[in-house]
Amino acid sequence: MIRVVVVDDSVEVVSNIERLLSFEPDLEVVGTANDGEAGLQVVRETHPDVVLIDINMPGMDGLTTAATISASMPATQVIMMSVQDDLDYVRRAMIAGARDYLLKPLDIDDAAAKIRQVYEMRKSKLAVAAAAEEPVLGKVITVFSPRGGSGCTTLAINLALALRAFTKRKVVVVDGALQFGDVGVMLNLHGTRTIADLAVHVEEMDASFASEMTIAHQSGIRALLAPPKPENAELVSADAVRRILQALRHSFDLVVVDGGHVLNDLLLGALDESDELLLLTTPDIPAIKSAGLMLEVLDALGFAEEKRALLVSMAGRRYGVKVEDIERSLGCKALATIPYDDAGPILAANQGRPMYETDPEAPLCQAVLAVARKLTAKMAGGEEPPAEPPKPKGKKVFSLWGHG
Numbered sequence: 001m002i003r004v005v006v007v008d009d010s011v012e013v014v015s016n017i018e019r020l021l022s023f024e025p026d027l028e029v030v031g032t033a034n035d036g037e038a039g040l041q042v043v044r045e046t047h048p049d050v051v052l053i054d055i056n057m058p059g060m061d062g063l064t065t066a067a068t069i070s071a072s073m074p075a076t077q078v079i080m081m082s083v084q085d086d087l088d089y090v091r092r093a094m095i096a097g098a099r100d101y102l103l104k105p106l107d108i109d110d111a112a113a114k115i116r117q118v119y120e121m122r123k124s125k126l127a128v129a130a131a132a133e134e135p136v137l138g139k140v141i142t143v144f145s146p147r148g149g150s151g152c153t154t155l156a157i158n159l160a161l162a163l164r165a166f167t168k169r170k171v172v173v174v175d176g177a178l179q180f181g182d183v184g185v186m187l188n189l190h191g192t193r194t195i196a197d198l199a200v201h202v203e204e205m206d207a208s209f210a211s212e213m214t215i216a217h218q219s220g221i222r223a224l225l226a227p228p229k230p231e232n233a234e235l236v237s238a239d240a241v242r243r244i245l246q247a248l249r250h251s252f253d254l255v256v257v258d259g260g261h262v263l264n265d266l267l268l269g270a271l272d273e274s275d276e277l278l279l280l281t282t283p284d285i286p287a288i289k290s291a292g293l294m295l296e297v298l299d300a301l302g303f304a305e306e307k308r309a310l311l312v313s314m315a316g317r318r319y320g321v322k323v324e325d326i327e328r329s330l331g332c333k334a335l336a337t338i339p340y341d342d343a344g345p346i347l348a349a350n351q352g353r354p355m356y357e358t359d360p361e362a363p364l365c366q367a368v369l370a371v372a373r374k375l376t377a378k379m380a381g382g383e384e385p386p387a388e389p390p391k392p393k394g395k396k397v398f399s400l401w402g403h404g
Contacts, residue, residue: 001026001027001028002026002027002028002049002050002115002116002119003028003030003046003047003048003049003050004021004027004028004029004030004048004049004050004051004052004115005029005030005031005032005033005039005042005043005046005048005050005051005052006018006021006029006031006032006033006051006052007032007033007034007035007036007038007039007042007051007052007053007054007057007062007065008034008052008053008054008057008081009034009035009054009057009058010034010054011034013054013104014032014033014034017029017052017106017108017111018032020106020108021108021111021112024112026116027112027115027116030046030048031043031045031046031048035057035058035059035060036053036057036059036060036061036062036064036065037059037060039051039053039065040060040065040068040069043069043073043076044073047073047075047076048076049075049076049077049119049122050076050077050078050079050115050118050119051066051069051076051077051078051079052079052081052102052111052115053065053066053078053079053080053081053098054080054081054082054104055080055081055082055084055089055092055093056082056084062080062081062082062093062096063092063093063096064096066078066080066093066096066097066098067096067097069097070096070097071097075122077099077118077119077121077122078096078097078098078099079098079099079100079101079102079111079114079115079118080093080096080098080100080101080102081101081102081103081104081106082101082102082103082104083103083104085103087192087193087197089101090212091201091204091209094206094208094209094212095204095206095209099118099121099208100114100117100118101212102114137249137250138170138248138249138250138251138252138253138254138255139249139253139254139255139275139276139379140245140248140249140255140257140270140273140274140275140276141159141254141255141256141257141274141275141276141277141278141375142176142257142259142267142270142271142274142276142277142278143155143156143159143256143257143258143259143278143280144259144260144261144267144277144278144279144280144294145261145279145280145281145282145287145291145313146261146263146287146290146291146293146294147261147281147282147286147287147290147291148261149282150261150280150281150282150287150313150314151280151282151313151314151338151345152177152258152259152260152261152280153177153181153182153183153186153258153260154186154345154348154349154354154355155278155280155311155313155338155368156173156183156256156257156258157173157183157186157187157258157354157356158354158355158356158364158365158368159256159278159368159371159372160172160173160221160254160256161219161221161354161356161357162356162365162368162369162371162372163254163256163372163375163376164219164220164221165356165360165369166369166372166373166376167253167254167372167376169253169254170222170251170252170253170254171220171221171222171252171253171254171255171256172214172221172222172223172224172248172251172252172254172255172256173187173221173222173223173224173256173257173258174195174223174224174244174245174248174255174256174257174258175195175223175224175225175226175258176226176241176257176258176259176260176266176267176270177226177258177259177260177261177262178195178196178226178227178232178233178236178260178266179226179230179233180226180230181225181226181258181260182349183223183225183226183258184215184223184225184226185349185352186348186349186352186354187217187223187352187354188351188352188353189215189217189223189225191215191225193212193213193214193215193225194213194224194225194226194227194228194232195213195224195225195226195227195236195244196227196232196233196235196236197213198210198213198224198240198244198247199235199236199237199240199244200235202239202240202243202244205243205244205247206247207247207248207250207251208251209247210244210247210248210250210251211247211248211251211252214248218357219354219356219357222252224244224248236266237265237266237269238265238266238268238269239269240269241266241269241270241273242269242270242272242273245257245269245270245273246273249273257270257274263294263297268301271301271303274307275307275379276307276308276309276375276378276379277298277303277307277308277309278309278311278335278371279291279294279295279308279309279310279311280311280313281310281311281312281313281326281330282312282313282314282317282320283312283314283315283317283320283321283322283323283326284320284321285321288321288326288329288330291310291330292329292330295308295330295331295332305332308332309335309375310327310330310332310333310334310335311334311335311336311337311338311371312326312334312336312337312338313337313338314338314339314340315337315338315339315340316337316339316340317340320340323337335371335374336367336370336371336374337367338364338367338368338371339363339364339367341355341362341363341364344359344362344364345364356368356369
């Protein structure tokens with residue numbers, strides 16, 4: 001039985017919530033109060049699992065009450081209630097220690113579901129705390145291609161779904177192509193919460209607030225979307241990217257970043273936090289040339305070779321350069337090849353439904369699943385990355401084809 005306390009300055013609201021929750025067989029209202037100070041007293045006496053608190057109350061308001069409960073009784077989870085559908089209210093509630101935010105008037109089914117959710121989060125956190133003192137942080141995987149049109153977003157999204165399906169862990173995909181990102185479109189997600197909202201509040205941000213800004217997808221993954229307008233990308237700095245990824249590590253097991261195809265400070269911020277970089281190229285000379293230049297940049301930055309993996313997208317395309325020739329030219333083995341599919345990605349983008357969700361047995365999706373398996377094993381230390389062939393000596397990249 002989940003023990004609940006309700007605190008609201010409206011006697012009628014408290015009475016209605018108490019009555020409606022009484023129909024939930026696993027929920028029990030063990031106390032109520034009509035102001036913050038009385039609410040604190042009830043919580044101290046009853047030791048509930050979850051407290052519903054109205055954000056605006058006379059005297060001690062909900063934010064102060066929530067902060068006091070979170071600091072002195074960390075085993076009790078707080079859910080804030082408000083008539084204000086405002087991002088700043090949500091942010092202030094999260095900073096005060098609230099684990100969720102409900103709009104009034106309450107949808108009782110939604111409220112009951114949120115109570116169960118934060119209760120399960122509490123149990124999970126207590127179990128993790130008992131198992132180890134040091135938290136295990138999630139891994140960050142950045143997908144990047146120096147050339148547009150190589151399928152970077154398609155790979156990032158389908159990789160996130162494949163990782164979720166294969167590992168059953170918590171996965172979030174982050175749209176790092178801030179000016180013209182398409183993660184939201186390709187997942188058919190619409191929301192006002194974006195990475196820009198986190199960036200402007202980065203000084204007050206914690207892991208809970210960062211997680212709250214992500215949007216749930218029906219596949220089980222979550223997404224942190226790009227700003228709705230290109231000019232809003234200016235709100236996001238490289239330092240903000242680093243700190244946002246650091247925060248997401250605390251809430252998610254796997255963070256997949258769509259790094260886009262522009263080498264800038266924002267990408268470098270993402271690379272600073274990345275455990276793996278998937279460098280995507282296609283089997284054509286301009287794309288291979290760009291991949292070679294990117295490898296040179298990574299060398300200059302000191303980005304460890306063991307944290308990189310080459311992927312060849314659109315492999316098998318007519319007139320495309322052979323994979324073995326690409327490997328020999330770039331001086332590194334490909335972790336995997338993603339087969340060419342002329343219709344599937346376009347259809348998926350137009351429908352807003354990723355291929356891995358609609359056709360997981362497609363060759364492209366099976367190749368992405370193979371990448372997910374290899375990455376999971378590599379990051380767990382269960383498999384060494386593919387050995388690199390000797391790098392060509394005395395030749396520039398692409399001299400094999402007379403472009404040196």
